[in-house]
Amino acid sequence: MIELKNVTKQYPGQPHPAVDSLTLTVPEGEICVLVGPSGCGKSTTLRMINRMIEPSAGSITINGQSVMNNDPDHLRMGIGYVIQQIGLLPHRTIAENIAIVPRLYKWPKEKIVRRVDELLVMMGLDPEKTRSKYPSQLSGGQMQRVGVARAMAVDPPIMLMDEPFGAVDPIARTHLQDEFLRLQKEIRKTIVFVTHDINEAIKMGDKIAIFGEGKLVQFGTPEEVLTNPANEFVENFIGYDRIVKKLFLYQVQEAYRPAVCRLRPEEIGNALSKMLAEKAEVAFVLNEADKPCGYLTREELEQEETARDADGLQKLAARRSKAFVQTTTPLPDALSVMLEYDAEYVGVLKNGLLEGVMSFKDIRRHVYRREGE
Amino acid sequence: MKMSWERFQIALFEKAPEAVLTHLLIVVITVALAILISVPLGVLLTRPRYRKFGVVALNILNILNAIPGMAVIALALPILGLGIKPAVVALLFQSLLPIVRNTIAGLLEVSADVKEAAAGMGMNQRQILLEVEMPLAMPIILSGIRTSTVYVVSVGTLAALIGAGGLGNMIIGGLALFMPEYLIVGAGLGAIMSIFFDRALSYLEYKITPPGVRAN
Amino acid sequence: MDINLVDFFQRNTRTIMEYTENHFTLVLSAVVISLLIWVPIGLLLTKSDKWAARIMALANTIFCIPSLSLFAIMVTIPALGLGRKSALLALVLYAMMPLIRNVYDGVKNVDRNVIEAAKGMGMSSGRIMREIQLPLGLPVIFAGFRITVVMTTGIAAIATYIGERNLGRFIQEGLVRSNTSMIIMGALIISVIAIALDTILGGIEKLVIPKGLRARR
Ligand SMILES: Nc1ncnc2c1ncn2[C@@H]1O[C@H](COP(=O)(O)OP(=O)(O)OP(=O)(O)O)[C@@H](O)[C@H]1O
Ligand SMILES: [Mg+2]
Numbered sequence: 001m002i003e004l005k006n007v008t009k010q011y012p013g014q015p016h017p018a019v020d021s022l023t024l025t026v027p028e029g030e031i032c033v034l035v036g037p038s039g040c041g042k043s044t045t046l047r048m049i050n051r052m053i054e055p056s057a058g059s060i061t062i063n064g065q066s067v068m069n070n071d072p073d074h075l076r077m078g079i080g081y082v083i084q085q086i087g088l089l090p091h092r093t094i095a096e097n098i099a100i101v102p103r104l105y106k107w108p109k110e111k112i113v114r115r116v117d118e119l120l121v122m123m124g125l126d127p128e129k130t131r132s133k134y135p136s137q138l139s140g141g142q143m144q145r146v147g148v149a150r151a152m153a154v155d156p157p158i159m160l161m162d163e164p165f166g167a168v169d170p171i172a173r174t175h176l177q178d179e180f181l182r183l184q185k186e187i188r189k190t191i192v193f194v195t196h197d198i199n200e201a202i203k204m205g206d207k208i209a210i211f212g213e214g215k216l217v218q219f220g221t222p223e224e225v226l227t228n229p230a231n232e233f234v235e236n237f238i239g240y241d242r243i244v245k246k247l248f249l250y251q252v253q254e255a256y257r258p259a260v261c262r263l264r265p266e267e268i269g270n271a272l273s274k275m276l277a278e279k280a281e282v283a284f285v286l287n288e289a290d291k292p293c294g295y296l297t298r299e300e301l302e303q304e305e306t307a308r309d310a311d312g313l314q315k316l317a318a319r320r321s322k323a324f325v326q327t328t329t330p331l332p333d334a335l336s337v338m339l340e341y342d343a344e345y346v347g348v349l350k351n352g353l354l355e356g357v358m359s360f361k362d363i364r365r366h367v368y369r370r371e372g373e
Numbered sequence: 374m375k376m377s378w379e380r381f382q383i384a385l386f387e388k389a390p391e392a393v394l395t396h397l398l399i400v401v402i403t404v405a406l407a408i409l410i411s412v413p414l415g416v417l418l419t420r421p422r423y424r425k426f427g428v429v430a431l432n433i434l435n436i437l438n439a440i441p442g443m444a445v446i447a448l449a450l451p452i453l454g455l456g457i458k459p460a461v462v463a464l465l466f467q468s469l470l471p472i473v474r475n476t477i478a479g480l481l482e483v484s485a486d487v488k489e490a491a492a493g494m495g496m497n498q499r500q501i502l503l504e505v506e507m508p509l510a511m512p513i514i515l516s517g518i519r520t521s522t523v524y525v526v527s528v529g530t531l532a533a534l535i536g537a538g539g540l541g542n543m544i545i546g547g548l549a550l551f552m553p554e555y556l557i558v559g560a561g562l563g564a565i566m567s568i569f570f571d572r573a574l575s576y577l578e579y580k581i582t583p584p585g586v587r588a589n
Numbered sequence: 590m591d592i593n594l595v596d597f598f599q600r601n602t603r604t605i606m607e608y609t610e611n612h613f614t615l616v617l618s619a620v621v622i623s624l625l626i627w628v629p630i631g632l633l634l635t636k637s638d639k640w641a642a643r644i645m646a647l648a649n650t651i652f653c654i655p656s657l658s659l660f661a662i663m664v665t666i667p668a669l670g671l672g673r674k675s676a677l678l679a680l681v682l683y684a685m686m687p688l689i690r691n692v693y694d695g696v697k698n699v700d701r702n703v704i705e706a707a708k709g710m711g712m713s714s715g716r717i718m719r720e721i722q723l724p725l726g727l728p729v730i731f732a733g734f735r736i737t738v739v740m741t742t743g744i745a746a747i748a749t750y751i752g753e754r755n756l757g758r759f760i761q762e763g764l765v766r767s768n769t770s771m772i773i774m775g776a777l778i779i780s781v782i783a784i785a786l787d788t789i790l791g792g793i794e795k796l797v798i799p800k801g802l803r804a805r806r
Contacts, residue, residue, distance in 0.1 A: 077710065444776035560662050
């Protein structure tokens, strides 16, 4: 746990403090994202935690110990630190770069070699190919991975990451973010993560700290921040598409309805009567193996002028054979499936079997129920 | 060595003025010629058509520059004879490199974007060179001229060895005849002249650097 | 004029050897002393911008002084007088500017982000200097060393006027005696040595570039 209490940093010769009486707690095992416009003091805050800069006032403790009680070099060896510009040593190979902190800890050689390979694999790099290359021989994204691997070398419980994915293109960045979140589920480190990109903050943060001109403006979970922006500054910073951003926080499993009307192959002829009997708006057509292969809605069956035969209904249902999502699909993706197949409903699958149904209305209801909280 | 105030005065007021003037003459002529040769050469070597000769030219000048000044001056005697002219020619050889090198560096440093923008506004090659490239490269070129000037003042003291006169005369004479007064006046004035040129040209360099570029 | 270099060389082999030896003992001691003094000072100056500016201005000024003047000024200092002490001191003072400047620039121009990352991982400042700044600054520092060696070799010849019996002496005596072979021989020997040193050290300069900086994709 990292605790900052009334921390102020005044750079000499500057009219205002870069960080002004900041109080913030980062719980164990969580990612806390510091976000805000350029120059608002995010990096300054981060760099005070590992004493790259000394605060002018206030106290910073890690697990109850003041950082000031520790020798700065020793303190830093125990905290992973990733900077935006990566800062790999250009005259050292990738393996040597990753081995810097293990060497400071005087690990035995074999242990270092093993750890380096392990980290390279963890970061999705091929050890055989990467190990003995120099930084100038890697792409930006690869260098960024090495930078993260290097910070994790001795498995520090705390990581400070200053715009760690800033130097790569948007596609590589999304990829790195996803991989990192997957990894964090296993390693559960306490992470302070700086970015000026609100979308990255929403995606990466268990908690978000929004900064404005050296002051903490709002602190909370992404949902809290998106639902109840503390003031106009936060609202503007989040942007006009606040609700759309909020969608990203939710998965299908939070919004779908489990009750569902199923049509076995032989029942397809009396689809409408079965739906009326079950008071269902929509019925899913299953094949012989119980796999869903499309759906019919009550509305379209009622509007049909001439009743179709079983074959016709089968074809109609099959038009929506791809309108299915998983329980873990994020809501925006589910929405885009709906738009793509021009479908009012999507089927929800779990382990390949039909689990429930979700309509556009369900999404709206879910988001607005949260909004009202 | 015992110093005499009388001899000091003779050195300073009777010998020094002529020595200083001769020295200045050598410096001004050499540097002027060096500029006239080096700047156009540097410009030429940055034009696309002649760029391939740049490396060769710089290599030759680099080797020339490794030759000790005393050797260059000494070699002028058997080839060119005694006097100011051979001294100027000898000094000229080594005063070229800093100016050529800096002219090339200065011109290459002008960003392609700026030149592109100038061409886009309808400037022709000549106008781009004179109105965009040269002014932007000028501080760097001037810094090369400063290096050359200081070099010429310094090695110029050796020109006395081949009968060109100047401050070197007083120093070598003072050493040969054990007259510390001559030596101090000659050496002191040489140092002052060289430092003066260095400061004056640095100041000029600072002045002509556009304030926008000056910041870093 | 009667120029016969081969003849001159054969008849004066012993003198040539003596002068060359004297020349090199002077150059060698001057360069060693200069390295011992100016490299540590250059490194020290990277810690203080204020002092760096002051010392660099001083070095610059000394470097401006004509070599013949500086030698002459040394001679008038009673404790030094004619001879090797004056020559050494003047040469060491000249070396101040190329050595300090290049050591300072070499160390200072290492990418700030690399230093930030290293410091952030808990490397001590001594370790950062040894393992990062020195290796990365080495090519620039070595360039300063090369300039110093070649320059010292050339300027040392002038010390013949303050009593050094070295390769400058052929030029000095040749001029006095109007002996053209002697002048040319003297000038050629120093020139060849200077160019050779410059070329060899230039070759080494390329080799000291750390591998990672040479490697390209
Ligand atoms: N070493 C320094 N000396 C003086 N002022 C500084 C220094 N470092 C930062 N500042 C100032 O402190 C303020 C906060 O800087 P900081 O680097 O913490 O911003 P940031 O939030 O990380 O911005 P960015 O998103 O651009 O990285 C800025 O106004 C900056 O100009
Ligand atoms: Mg920052």
